[in-house]
Amino acid sequence: MHTLYPEIKPYARHELSVGDGHVLYVDESGSPDGLPVVFIHGGPGAGCDSSSRRFFDPALYRIVTFDQRGCGRSTPHASLEHNTTAHLIADMQKIREHLKIDQWVLFGGSWGSTLALAYAQTHPERVLGLLLRGIFLCRPQDFSWFYQEGASRLFPDYWQDYLAPIPQAERGDLMAAYYKRLTGTDQIAQMHAAKVWSIWEGRTATLRPNTQVVERFAEPHRALSIARIECHYFVNNAFLEPDQLVRDMSKIAHLPGVIVHGRYDVICPLDNAWAVHQAWPNSELHIVRDAGHAAAEPGIVDALVRAADNMARELLNMPPATGG
Structure with a gap:
């Protein structure tokens, strides 16, 4: 089993103004002359952390991580103003240009996979390949499954806690009810x-209960940006057209891609990844049989690190790695 690479510190940090009052936190680590890869975090609203850069061999990759609008170390915190998918795609272009990167590999999980696909379909000429985890297509049925009815039947005990702040009369549209409170x-x-x-x-992200994951989601600063920004995006259908990501897969059909998805992913069920894979003949789909959604699960880590290693070697025309 592959594990994360050891902790590394960034060799450069940037505060990048992208307009509309938003300033993004961006850092670089690994090899300045390496293969550029950008880590696209989930949520939206979750932000990056020190583990985000550890999926990549620092001797091979120039690793870029950034906190999207309104979250992590970007400011203003939890802001919904001028915060849409189109804004985030434009921000990624500004980051790429600021760092003088011509093309890069996209690495994204959950919402990060959504944004990676949307960016690649908008700017395919800037993408070398995609490494995606826990595909999230942001279709109406995907929002309904997790926030209205579906996952609720697998976790009725946790669901009761989710329902608790919402009066019975408002439970017919739980996302709208939460949006009302999160923007009040x-x-x-x-x-x-x-x-x-x-x-x-956080409670439903892993196959086996993981208190560290739950505590990370419960931390007030992070919880506020996750909940406000996610709900803002989701009540607006992630600012995407119906079935846009699958519809536009032909725009990136030529690009290499690896999809890693947990068999028992309850947040983003496997049919999300299956739909993308069926529309993308040039992709590999790795179904991790003993994993849920979280990137931290051992089987997910193993598959992602292997995929990142292999893609670097292929794009850099290096011989395949030997051994385990």
């Missing part, structure tokens, strides 16, 4: 709703 003026109600929303996701 009552800060106590806002933070309570944010923590409940985020903890529901």
Whole structure:
């Protein structure tokens, strides 16, 4: 089993103004002359952390990580103003240009896979390949499954806690009910709703219970950006057209891609990855038989690190690695 590469520190940090009052945190690590890869985090609203850069061999990759609008170390925190998928695609272009990168590999999981696909379909000439985990197509049925009815039947105990802040009369549209509280003026109600929303996701992210994952989602600063930004995107269908990502797969059909998806992913069920793979003959699909959604699960880590190693060697025309 492959594990994450050892901890490394960034060799450069940037605060990049992208307009509309937003300033993005960006850092670079690994080899300055290596194969450029950008880590696209999930949520939207989750931000990056020190483990984000550890999926890549630092001797081969120039690793770029950044916090999307409104989350992590980017400012203003939890802001919904001028925060759409089109804005994030434009931000990635500004980061690429600022760092003088011509083409890069996209690495994204969950919402990060959504944004990676949307970016690649908009700017295919800037993409060398894609490494995707836990595909999230942001279709109406995907939102309904996790936030209205579906996953609720697998986790009725956790679901009761998710329902608790919402009166019975408003439970016919739970995302709208949460959006009302997450954008309201009552800060106590806002933070309570944010923590409940985020903890529901953290509790269901792994195949086996993982208190560290739940605690990470429950941390107030992170929970506020996750809940507000996710709900903002999801009530707006992620600012995508119906079935846009699968419809436009022909735009990136020539690009190499690897999809890693947990068999028991409850947040983003496997049919998301299956639909993308069927529309993308040049992709590889690796179904991890004993994993859920989280990137931290051992089988997911193993598959992603292997995929990143293999893609670097292929794109750099290096011989395949030997041994395990």
